[in-house]
Amino acid sequence: MAQRRKRLLSVESILDAALACVDDSGRLTMADLAARLGASASSIYHHLPGRAAIIEALRERLGDEIGPPPMDGSDWDAQIRQWMRSYRQAMAEHPNLIPLLTEQTMTAGTVLRGYEQIVTLLTQVGAPAADIALWISVLDSYALGSALDLAAPDEVWHADPDTLPALAEAISMAPRGRPRADKAFELGLNALLAGMRDQLGGSSAASVS
Template sequence: MGRPHRPLLDRERIATTALDIVDERGEFSVPQVAKRLGVQTASVYHHVDGRDGIVELLRERVASAIESETLDRGPWDTALAAWARSYRAAFAAHPRAIPLLTTSPVRAPRVLDQYERAVGRLIDAGFALPDVMPVIIALENLVLGSALDLAAPESMWELSDESATPRLADALGAVRGSRTDQAFELALAGYLAHVRALLEAS
């Protein structure tokens, strides 16, 4: 019997399968991944360092959709805004992965490289070193919260009796376009205004 042209198991297939499970259930286990791939659990451990290793594969897979080259374009604030929009889109595609990825340490080299580029861009712009990580973390909080919001129903308020909450009903009726996109751009503009002021004061 000839050997298969393609290995039965590799890191890419493990990542794809684990992400499929997370997209469906919001969690995964190594035995679940192995079962879906049709292999023994021990076989998965030959390719990754346990569950934590798979989490980092997921992080790399989701983050690979972020256009990190935006950090190199234009003024620092324009670059940061473009990176934020791409970051949001990448994670909005897999909202159930967000709690998993935000509660485990970042180890994946390709993801750490994006942070290195963001840090370098802020330092080169003149930010004081103690301000750099708070600026990045605040942006991530904004981005990831909005990515989760994108996965929510467009109408988050169900008014069975509009007469009981007339001003809320009017405000909801006045929204034009995507409330999530508008809220994100409003928050991003406010964030950037504060960060520009922080830079001027440093």
């Protein structure tokens, strides 16, 4: 009887399988990952040291998709706007991954270098040093929440017009599905960036590179 050939593993094949596990079930265990790969857990450890390292490598992969702010000399808020759009889109493709990413300390170099450029932008427009990490948290929260909203069902709310007439009318006037999520994201992003400009002393549209 011919022996079954063992599947050759690589970091990329492990990450592909890990992302598929998360997309399918919203969780990642080494046992589930090994079963999907048709390999032993010990063979996975030859390539990546454990679950936390796999999650961080997935963060790195998404960071490559998002990319850093353009740093192209355009207005600082335009650069942040472009980065936020990319951030939301990349995360929205894998919403089940978001809770796993937020449960552990971030070490992915690509992602941290993107934040380094955000720090540079905010420093150049006069943000107090003590507030910059807080602004990064605000941007993170908005992008991740908007990514989850993009994965929401077409009918986000169901309101009985007899008992909730104002809400029912508001819902009826709004678009559904992706158009609603996109319009809500842009509306909120405009408000967020306007608030940042106000907090930074009205330093709008300062060109930085």
